[in-house]
Amino acid sequence: GMTETEIPFALLSTLAPKVYEAFSASTYGQASSGWMTDDEVDVLLRGEGTEKLYVIEVSKKEAGKETDVDLYYTEGGVLVKEIIDADDNQDYDEYLPQKPAGNIEAWLKQKFTAYTVVEIENEDGRTEVEVIAKGRKHEVLFDASQNWLSVKTDLYAMDANNAEWVPANIVEALQKESYEVSNIKEIERYEVNKSGNEYVYFCFEMRSGRDEVDVYVDETGIISRPSVGGEGVTVEGGITEFLAQKYPGAVVVDKDYDDGYLEIDIRHDNIIKEVKFNGRNEWIKTTWELRYAALPEAIRQTLTKEGYQQADVDDIEVTENASGVLYEVEIEKGHIEKTLIIDAQGVIKQQY
Known part of the structure; x- marks a missing residue:
């Protein structure tokens, strides 16, 4: 099913140059950052049609507390996961190769032509398939009947200048509102099945002074956060139970790994709240805006x-x-x- 191999970090540049280049260009790879790399890198070799993964562990001690981060890279150097304080007894069971079933496989082949699978999750009857295609990570959600619901694609800041990923009119709408392309940190592209029709919108994470803001844009221009494209997103059972107890009636609208934390966006009391968990699925904090x-x-x-x-x-x-x-x-x-x-x-x- 899968072979886990440990290789010396010192040989990473030779054995997986694209992984080494991507890591070296990241915040964690900068000598001045204070992050220290583990001596070993875990390599997960899996079956046909699935991505080979390289797991680099880094650590940093600040104010007497040590933080560990696991970085998951594809062989092509795409960072697919960044997990803070993961379980020390990690055995990578969830990365055992799985094959998309029935209509899901057919849909993926039609959508992407060539792709490799990173991970498949099944929760509450829904299926989320994480794939790599054209050098980008895509998270595809299907309902219990294997009908396509949405695709979220993680893009780079530089993709704002690539019409294949971000149409020119989307960038123009951003600039009309005085947002500078040079301040884009990350981009997420959403394709949503809205009543049988495809609806596309973008989320631009922008630097704004000391803060970061999310700006949503569709073909009409700047918009408020859409209420479609993830309503009912599946999350792990333990987190579902926590949310049900802590925030009764909340609906999960999005999830992602951001700065190493699992970030769950919920709609609770008609407010979008951002709930963060570490790699052990322990609740860290919840933030939201208020009138x-x-x-x-x-x-x-x-x-x-x-x-x-x-x-x-x-x-x-x-x-x-x-x-x-x-x-x-x-x-x-x-x-x-x-x-x-x-x-x-x-x-x-x-x-x-």
Whole structure:
């Protein structure tokens, strides 16, 4: 089914040059980053039609805490997974080769012609197939009857200049709203089965000062986040149970690995919330944006005492973790820009 081989990291540049080049160009591969590589690289050789994977483990110690990250590369140098603090007893069982069944295989062949499988997941009757085609990673979702639901394709920032992946009118719509192509960090392309018709939209992750923002664009221009294209996305059982208990009635609308964490986007109380888990599926935190009117009364009173009115509030983000809930309130008043970190009782914990 699969052979796991350990090779010295020192030989990676010789045995898998594209993997080595991709790793060296990443943040983890920079000498100044402080990340240290393990001496060994795990190589997963699998059956025909599946991707050969190289797993590089890196670690970094900051403030007395060590963080481990597992990086999964294809032989062509495509980073398909980045997992923080994975299970130490990883045996790669989930990467045993699987073959797409029936209509799923036929659909994939028609869509991509040539592809290799990275992983297949089956949860709640749905099937998610992760494939590599044309040097890009595609996550394809099918329902219980093997009908196609959606495709999410991970693109590089440079693909904004490649009409094969991102049409020129999409980039123009982005630029009309004063977003610079040079500030694109990542791009996700979504193709969705919407009532039998294909609907395509893009998510651009943009650098904006110290922050990053997601900008959604379709053929009509800048849009709010669509409510299609992932409603009911499947996630692992343990995470499903956690979400059902923590956020009753929530619907999973998207999932991805971002900066090493499993990032689950849910629609809860008509709000999109971003829930992050580490490689052991342990909950790290949840963040979401909030309107001023939805702020707890204690926080609004604090803002008033500090001399700020609703018109001065530029943005509000809520962060919830095991320690509690904090509100990050961005203020713009005259020439002053300030960020206040406030707890649920209205106490300012930090400001800058």
